[in-house]
Amino acid sequence: MKKSLKIKSCPQVSNLKMDIDVNAATLSQLINLQQQYGDIFKINSNKNTPSYFINDPTLIKALLVKNHSNYKKGPGFERIKMLLGNGLIVSDGETWRRARTMIQPTFARQNIHKLVQQMLVCSQNRALLWDKLITKNQLINITEEMSEFALELILKSIFGEDYDVLIDKGNENPFAFLSKDSTRDLSVVMKMRNLRNHILSIITNRRQLKREATNYDFLSMYLKAEDKSGNKFTDVELIDEIITLIVAGYETSAGTLNWAWYLLSTHKDEEEKLYQEAKPIFTDLNTLNIETINSMSYTQAILEETLRLYPPVWLFSRKTTNDDVLEGYEIPINSNLFISPYILHRSKQFWNNHDKFNPERFNQRSEAKKINSAYFPFSLGPRRCLGEYFSFLEMKIHLGYLINKYRIVHTQDNKPQLNLGINLRSSNDISLQLEPR
């Protein structure tokens, strides 16, 4: 039998305050501790619920893939549960397994391809607005624009024609607060509860119509989905899953695009290379198709590098449901384990010029090996993100279409600070000056 390995404790911070929502001081403390204590260490001395931080790719893989059945979601997820209900991101055990099996087919590539036109239309909607702002010599608030873009797209992808009905009624978009208000406190929880009624009325309507939506949308797939006993989602389950999809699907992509625009605005050569790749693909939109979009390898590398430097899910956690041995380390039941893609993605140990924006590293073979082990913006294993392919397609179409229309002339001078909430955001909005090409 393998000898058990000793986990170091860090006495001077024997109760580091950890939640999903920590501040910049905790992040720098964690970075310092990791440099001092290595890739697994204990961060609190609570006997019943000890907490560990792990930063080693092999241990992380063991936790998320090989030994995943000994873990459930950890601290921080209760707060997300207040916001989302018991949807896929927070549920565990049989509830999660059943929902995941029912939802997985919705995200098959051939289904996501049916949303390419929506992705283009939402990108074109941004350009309609940007043209007006540019004519008036105004800056584009990229942070706000990325939220609007990603929210419009996810809502149209979920509700299809019902989204237009909702907006056409002349009502204020009941989902608008999500992109306008970045706080995720109790007031938002209350607004979320109001949203449930809107979603329920759409669901009830669809169920009564008893016909398929004309165009593909996520809601019709969720309505059709059956578990192995032939049961469908109840209304409450459906609402939880839809809210989960809205929040999971828009904040992450909006944040990534926000950082991507910022990085491009400060890296002229990379902006030019992106433009050169996009030009032949987006100049004649009649020739745009899934093959040409998937051929955008440089754009893909830009997005992967943005996700390395600014992973939206920058910290997450698990809790042991049984005693576990993680690659020789004994982890008792009820322990909390924290992983930070942000810290791992910037480790000198795994990445050359770790703080440098260098998309090429994702197209270079020598780095590919490392990518497999020290890179996981979408998590790993059975709980890996379901929206990965959707988000790369939407982000490639968005960047490709808009960079082919506009050149970045100026960015703000000060470097944006990090807002370390549930998602990694910029603490102030990023504004850019653009001009038509």
Ligand code: HEM
């Ligand atoms: C850049 C974009 C995105 C990033 C970086 C991202 C990241 C993640 C991560 C790290 C997790 C797992 C968290 C954990 O293991 O505790 C996750 C789960 C999930 N994501 Fe994403 N996500 C993105 C976009 C999307 C989109 C666009 C959708 C939907 C359209 C989506 C839907 C989901 C769902 C449903 C889960 C829960 C999966 C499960 O637990 O079975 N995500 N995402």
